[in-house]
Amino acid sequence: MAIKLIVNGREVAVDAPGEMPVLWALRDILNLTGTKYGCGIGACGACTIHLDGKAVLGCVVRLEEAAGKKITTIEGLDPDGNHPVQKAWAQLGVPQCGYCQAGQIMRAAALLAEKKNPTDAEIDEAMAGNICRCGCYQRIHAAVRLAATGV
Amino acid sequence: MTLTSFVALREGRPQLAAPGAPSAPTLTNVSRRSFLELLGLAGTFTLMAPLGAGAYEPYPTGGEAMPRGLVWDPKVFVSIAPDGTVTITAHRSEMGTGSRTSLPMVLADEMGADWAKVRIVQAPGDEPTYGNQDTDGSRSMRHHIQTMRVMGAAVRTMLEQAAAAAWGVPASQVEARVHVVVDKATGRQAGFGELAKAAMDLPVPPIKDLVLKPESAFRYIGKGNVPLYDMKAIVTGRAIYGSDVRKPGQLYAVVARPPVYGGKAKSWDAAAAKAVPGVVEVIEIPGTPEPAAFMPMGGVAVVAETTWAAIQGREKLNVQWEDGPNATYDSDAYRKEMSAVAAKPGKVVRNQGDVDAALAKAAKVVTAEYYQPHMAHASMETPHALAIVKDGRCECWAPAQSPYAVRTDIAKFLGLDVANVTVHVTLLGGGFGRKSKGDFALEAAYLSKAMGGAPVLLTWTREDDIRNSYYHTTSVERIEAGLDANGKVVAWRHRSVAPTILSTFDKAEYQFAIELGMGLVDNPFDIPNVRCENGPIKNHVRIGWFRSVSNIPRAWAVQSFVCELAHELGRDHKEFLLELLGPPRKIDPVAAGIEGELWNYGDPYSVYPIDTGRLRAVVELACEKAGWGRKMPPRTGLGLAVHRSFLTYVASVVEVAVAKDGTVTIPRIDTAVDCGFPANPERIRAQFEGAAVMGQTLCFHSAVTFKNGRAEQSNYHDYEMVRMTNFPRQVNVHIVPHPFSVPAAGVGEPGVPPIAPAIANAIFAATGKRIRDLPIDTSLLREA
Ligand code: FES
Ligand code: FES
Numbered sequence: 001m002a003i004k005l006i007v008n009g010r011e012v013a014v015d016a017p018g019e020m021p022v023l024w025a026l027r028d029i030l031n032l033t034g035t036k037y038g039c040g041i042g043a044c045g046a047c048t049i050h051l052d053g054k055a056v057l058g059c060v061v062r063l064e065e066a067a068g069k070k071i072t073t074i075e076g077l078d079p080d081g082n083h084p085v086q087k088a089w090a091q092l093g094v095p096q097c098g099y100c101q102a103g104q105i106m107r108a109a110a111l112l113a114e115k116k117n118p119t120d121a122e123i124d125e126a127m128a129g130n131i132c133r134c135g136c137y138q139r140i141h142a143a144v145r146l147a148a149t150g151v
Numbered sequence: 152m153t154l155t156s157f158v159a160l161r162e163g164r165p166q167l168a169a170p171g172a173p174s175a176p177t178l179t180n181v182s183r184r185s186f187l188e189l190l191g192l193a194g195t196f197t198l199m200a201p202l203g204a205g206a207y208e209p210y211p212t213g214g215e216a217m218p219r220g221l222v223w224d225p226k227v228f229v230s231i232a233p234d235g236t237v238t239i240t241a242h243r244s245e246m247g248t249g250s251r252t253s254l255p256m257v258l259a260d261e262m263g264a265d266w267a268k269v270r271i272v273q274a275p276g277d278e279p280t281y282g283n284q285d286t287d288g289s290r291s292m293r294h295h296i297q298t299m300r301v302m303g304a305a306v307r308t309m310l311e312q313a314a315a316a317a318w319g320v321p322a323s324q325v326e327a328r329v330h331v332v333v334d335k336a337t338g339r340q341a342g343f344g345e346l347a348k349a350a351m352d353l354p355v356p357p358i359k360d361l362v363l364k365p366e367s368a369f370r371y372i373g374k375g376n377v378p379l380y381d382m383k384a385i386v387t388g389r390a391i392y393g394s395d396v397r398k399p400g401q402l403y404a405v406v407a408r409p410p411v412y413g414g415k416a417k418s419w420d421a422a423a424a425k426a427v428p429g430v431v432e433v434i435e436i437p438g439t440p441e442p443a444a445f446m447p448m449g450g451v452a453v454v455a456e457t458t459w460a461a462i463q464g465r466e467k468l469n470v471q472w473e474d475g476p477n478a479t480y481d482s483d484a485y486r487k488e489m490s491a492v493a494a495k496p497g498k499v500v501r502n503q504g505d506v507d508a509a510l511a512k513a514a515k516v517v518t519a520e521y522y523q524p525h526m527a528h529a530s531m532e533t534p535h536a537l538a539i540v541k542d543g544r545c546e547c548w549a550p551a552q553s554p555y556a557v558r559t560d561i562a563k564f565l566g567l568d569v570a571n572v573t574v575h576v577t578l579l580g581g582g583f584g585r586k587s588k589g590d591f592a593l594e595a596a597y598l599s600k601a602m603g604g605a606p607v608l609l610t611w612t613r614e615d616d617i618r619n620s621y622y623h624t625t626s627v628e629r630i631e632a633g634l635d636a637n638g639k640v641v642a643w644r645h646r647s648v649a650p651t652i653l654s655t656f657d658k659a660e661y662q663f664a665i666e667l668g669m670g671l672v673d674n675p676f677d678i679p680n681v682r683c684e685n686g687p688i689k690n691h692v693r694i695g696w697f698r699s700v701s702n703i704p705r706a707w708a709v710q711s712f713v714c715e716l717a718h719e720l721g722r723d724h725k726e727f728l729l730e731l732l733g734p735p736r737k738i739d740p741v742a743a744g745i746e747g748e749l750w751n752y753g754d755p756y757s758v759y760p761i762d763t764g765r766l767r768a769v770v771e772l773a774c775e776k777a778g779w780g781r782k783m784p785p786r787t788g789l790g791l792a793v794h795r796s797f798l799t800y801v802a803s804v805v806e807v808a809v810a811k812d813g814t815v816t817i818p819r820i821d822t823a824v825d826c827g828f829p830a831n832p833e834r835i836r837a838q839f840e841g842a843a844v845m846g847q848t849l850c851f852h853s854a855v856t857f858k859n860g861r862a863e864q865s866n867y868h869d870y871e872m873v874r875m876t877n878f879p880r881q882v883n884v885h886i887v888p889h890p891f892s893v894p895a896a897g898v899g900e901p902g903v904p905p906i907a908p909a910i911a912n913a914i915f916a917a918t919g920k921r922i923r924d925l926p927i928d929t930s931l932l933r934e935a
Contacts (some may be wrong), residue, residue: 016429016459026161027394027458028456028457036389036457038613038867040462041867043751043866044695075389079387081387090378090386096838097580098379098580099532123875124875124876128875129872132529132531134247136837137874138880140875
């Protein structure tokens, strides 16, 4: 039984077991590889996507839980890179290897959608689930701030 | 960390003397003269500006002696399209340092190209064409900045020659500006695109005929104004890492590998795995007897229609393992063994003066022992590779630090001709040394072949990555210092015991020159009697290199110990450290009593000597910026450490605050960096910011421990990382400015070693608690 999803505004049917995490359906079936695997246990945030506008972990949310809901992946955030978060990331030169950044950006975008001007502590808390092994935290934090306030 | 010697070993061309053997000729013997002859240079470059003091003249590096050396031919690296698009080949792997941007940037600037019209293509693994591609050892900029600049100058000259010929005017009358050549007499212009065909058909001018730009005319080099080439692809999710390669009809695989190094699968339930929907096949991958080098460790693979199905199938395999002799590996027992070895005299690897006599006569002897456990790299992208093997050919896509080594290893493993193997290099989602070993790509190739040529993407899960790594060594470093009645250090004995990287390639229990040269025998202190010893210990896991390698335990021990001595003597740590460094001078390795030849990161010592003046200068700079000596509130403190590695001088001052429950926060780090000419200061800053985080992570979290030969950690829940809640709030990176003539040194690795000791020293300043074991157990820091 195919499961219907709305991915980046497009309705798709995925023929896969309902307990498959959304991460693998995106990557291996829909070939949307922008969403990354980092741990598979909900501990790193590399797989962060939006489910009905809320940041969730693609390796934790199962296909059956996402059925019929709106999924936004990094490819769908703004394909031209003009989302304020993407622009802030580029402006501050945040990425090093870049692998974690899709998850970081999706997490930050969800935070700012909810809270226009988060405090430092709120940024810390929201981003705490996203590991960057290259250690870009200082710039990630500054870029979230920049995206929020334009400064 | 260099792969040179290992590649050389495998190719039967050892470049480093085996312990005890007479020194083989190494890079230090490459004289400036022979280097210039190699370049066909009678004299030197002509510079637009008159050659004054400090002007750039080409200098030899270890690049020429790396396997397949350096390539200086711009026709290999540059092409220009009629529309003016300049395509530059990046031949080094991009794993986060920015070298894929920064090296082409050097070429583009010298050539006069407009960065907006530059396109970068990634070279496949092809060292006969591109020269050495082994991206590790913090070598990319250090070994290639000169080739990039020279090739840029050659292309610019060819464009000018083509324009002069087209206009029938002398070459001296034309000049390349940004992406155009101008006739200085008439003002007419021709774009690079118009001139491309004629220019690139010209012979490449000899290097001695090239005229380099004055540094004042640099537009990108040294400026830090060029964003990462892949920035847009990264922020829009379109950047392709090893995990992201997709080919029609591809399959996905994971492998169950022996939990104990050298173990073997005895039996497994293929039928149960195949019963999982989506699982296609179960395949045994043959193991390689110890030492396995970069060959796969063997195991049982599950090939499926999705990674998820493969993981599910693997869970059903129920593999029974034959563990072999390493099943006894136990980290607690091993640590005791290392300590026992360190308590006895070891093999002398440096002997200066008479340490025994000086210790016997000393007014006081201070001894301390420092410990560091194994660590795994845990790059965010685990090892991945996609391979297609059919009709006697292999095409592979991999996040490989050393793609040509992967290519030759695949050929060897599958019995293919190297000419029939192609290795494409994707972006690397972090490398840190793990991805300079190509075992994962070999596994993918083996599976594709077994699947009749279907494309197979192999994924290492995070559990695989932590449990089956090429681990960073574990070490005990024991230091004894003899103090005279005036509080002067008169004797220094440092014993290092750690399983060696060499054991991954050969039976070996002693460290080799590369490891000894990372902060042990190259100790720069001004002490009359110094002895360094190395005791034997057998490995029980695959040992590999991890960002900055043996420098981590060495800086941990030496820089902590200096602080301990300062405290013992009631001295200011900075003043005491400067006194130990002694007057500004270049260390003479022979007078220092270093056995054999000092391994100087594979580069000539004459070009990159150990310069205590530069060590002193970074100490002064970091301390000045950090406000060393300022009064600190209770349970806060400043800690200092300095270390030279990868030919770069780094000092860090860390500020900590220790909460009542022992939690340590880091409001600020000031790092001073002298890496020679800073080609891309913006990316240098990023590397040192990141190194501060990695240093903090290893200081508080990183330990892979073993029981019954098995790793006890498996994923980020028990192998934690610094996160947004506890990162160093402000990392200030202070780069010492230099002209192009000061040889560029390493950037990717040298930021890591000083961080952990600087943190421990700050914790001592804040609490009076001295920590000698990594990672730091913060429960020891609770307020009583
Ligand atoms: S892959 Fe989902 S949280 Fe790590
Ligand atoms: S940029 Fe490499 S993991 Fe974050």
